[in-house]
Amino acid sequence: MLEKVDLSKKLKKEEAKAKLEKMGVELSHLQRECKAANIPIMIAFEGIGASGKGVQINKLIQALDPRGFDVYTVNRETEEEKMRPFLWRFWSKTPETGRIAIFDRSWYRRVLGDRFEGLTPKKQIPFAFADIRSFEKQLTDDGTVIIKLFLYISKKEQEKRFKKLSENKETAWRVKKEDWDRNKEYKEYLSLCDEMLEQTDFEFAPWTIVEATDKEYAAVKIMNIVIHRLQEALVKKKHRDEIEEQIAKFKTEESFEKTYQIGVLSGVDLSKNLSEKEYKQQLDKLQKKVEILHSELYRRRIPVILAFEGWDAAGKGGAIRRLTSKLDPRGYAVCPTSAANDIERKHHYLWRFWNKMPKAGHIAIFDRTWYGRVMVERIEGFCSTAEWKRAYQEINEMEEHLVNSGAIILKFWMQIDKEEQERRFKDRMETPEKQWKITDEDWRNRAKWDEYEKAVDEMLVRTSTTYAPWTVVEANSKQYARVKVLETVVEAIEKRLKEK
């Protein structure tokens, strides 16, 4: 449909100037309002080469308070970035609440420029569209405004601009052979743009096509749409808050459901055990295996993500230590997760985990994880009901994205019963060198055992996927648990290595 768009639109210079000035005041006012309302904003500039993205970004930011925005130029992936899922570098650039992130080219590189140059493998294209959808959906669900602008000029106009730049000594360097090639293949590139617009024109993050032949017209149209979207966001935000509040009131009703929760943990056989001799033998054998597999993973550039969750004192730390004791420390990282800090709280809850995702060939071991959203945050009311209900799908999507980009993901739930926990708590209190491990909070959490069990059961059912399964580890016996964790890891890696 792009080829049908009328590109002749213009605006007189003085008229544009007057409009921009007036709208600039409005925009600057909206920036402050959005900051006060804690709304993060992302503006992506995409478009045909030489359509004037730089010029337009510059015009737009004139009206903004420079302390409130960042501009990112998105070039080809660096070697470092290539070792991660393609959205990784964009997750790390998502703005905190109240800030604006402006992108000169964006995550759409993957399906435009990089695709055109053959840098994106063909079979990755459908995944890329699906991943972009879930990226934008998750952020907008969380309150981010995403404004996507497609700057559009004709083949002839592009040629004219390249010529003009080439004729001037000072700008000639800016036009490279690739650019001329791109101009020749304009039609093919346009059909990629068409497909991209078709696949990603979401109701929650729609595209605006900006006719960019006339710079003044484009500037006014861009300013206009940005203002419009921010006004809309402020209205929506207000309602959203009101709704969440009312739904929060309604929340008490939930206890109604409680008795009929799905049972997973209740069926776990906690009597499983290992003799000291078996334990030592197995441990030794498995640790050696993991060591060898680790270097094979490195050689094959496969990232591994191991997520540990479980009751307090269920033995997560011990299991992780047994798992890593023979590994090369340059190839893995243990990422402990505690409550989110101030900066983290200003971002999407998955943001801090994205930052820690391993690069190709490395292992990241999470001691507590993003599943906090559907356990502690749910139970303590740190997020709204809508938020934790949405989280199951969001987490599945994130894990699917990681797996699509090559990762192995294993998730462990360390299961003990209430009596065993009490024994361990008491032991910790009575043993001086273990006292640091036990706090009042542990006892408080214990008091909410039933609520947690309900949340965990639901979590296991809703997020155990073929691509990222949960393993429930019977952990009343520490020995049994440690061996089971190691075994599961070894099996999963061996299975993957056999695949190709």
Next chain:
Amino acid sequence: MLEKVDLSKKLKKEEAKAKLEKMGVELSHLQRECKAANIPIMIAFEGIGASGKGVQINKLIQALDPRGFDVYTVNRETEEEKMRPFLWRFWSKTPETGRIAIFDRSWYRRVLGDRFEGLTPKKQIPFAFADIRSFEKQLTDDGTVIIKLFLYISKKEQEKRFKKLSENKETAWRVKKEDWDRNKEYKEYLSLCDEMLEQTDFEFAPWTIVEATDKEYAAVKIMNIVIHRLQEALVKKKHRDEIEEQIAKFKTEESFEKTYQIGVLSGVDLSKNLSEKEYKQQLDKLQKKVEILHSELYRRRIPVILAFEGWDAAGKGGAIRRLTSKLDPRGYAVCPTSAANDIERKHHYLWRFWNKMPKAGHIAIFDRTWYGRVMVERIEGFCSTAEWKRAYQEINEMEEHLVNSGAIILKFWMQIDKEEQERRFKDRMETPEKQWKITDEDWRNRAKWDEYEKAVDEMLVRTSTTYAPWTVVEANSKQYARVKVLETVVEAIEKRLKEK
């Protein structure tokens, strides 16, 4: 994850009875409230064979006013149904506002039973999941509550039930060889269920797994979740209405955007023309071609959907007549679309079009279409801003579903300019045999030309897809327009027939 679910849950008979009685009163009250609030409800019963779907449906409906619900048993597709996209038979069963539709097995057949029996082609599975997602999303966005229940029993329990049925003379006929086969392959079937739950556990239409070993427990859990979801829906509905209201107030702001609308129609060259001689020659040649192609389509069982939109008096009728004049009337239908009637207004706006979609080998020609949503309904305020904004994506999804199931879709926008329309209107008024064609409403619509142009431009950009493209027909010359329509149809059919 299903294999981990604890299936031992029970409830004492008297306890269950007391609970069901109490909840029945509540449910019956909620049914009335939902009717008053115009909320349509769909309840899908899925699950393992012999898990007691029939029994549970029966228990549930005891509490309902029988005038307010319908129960559908979903068997294998009939020959008639096989000629349509698989969701067609479910779209036609979506309840009108205030009614409840209960499904004994549902659209999930496609990815469960039918898949297991090899009736669903393997490569259709990903499409089926995507189509189910968009089906449920569109309905819930429109206010429908979708409750999905998965009744679950163990392999052993299933075997026990089959045995019991077989031993009794009166029920022995109910257990067939297939059932025993299914019991043997229980594990394989369960893994399909797992994948299905994983792919379709949407935040907007979540699954509830019902442990169905104990019938009393299952009945209470089902009643409980239905009550819970209806309560939630009533709260949400209230807020939704409030929000729509407030956004409606905000709507005037929109004129702001008007000047910077995307231009498609403004670039159309309306001077295109044909001599009378050329016209006759071409028309004759193309009509003969279409006739031949029509029978080839029938033979190959390819459904064709032709959608006509355009300005009043742009010549839709004339073009359709030239297109169909040589066709076998048993193989096509012209579907004129006027304002929705009372019953249609109680359904999703796409419902009435789904009903008219052609079966395999047939052609459906729509004179005005589902695009009314983003034109007249948008401009006259017959739907909310959120609704028409959402519609672009919904329409694209519907068309994609139709194309995935084999259809050819072509959409024509008949374009004339304002002056030409005036000439034709006047001609109609002055020519007695044409007077019926012109009403006051035509003049009223004409007064809103600019608003319509904006809406059409946006529609063309947002809904012209690779799978279902728009053709803008330069129609100031009726001859030129008719030939262009015929040519486009011929080309598209020839292209498809060459594909295999």
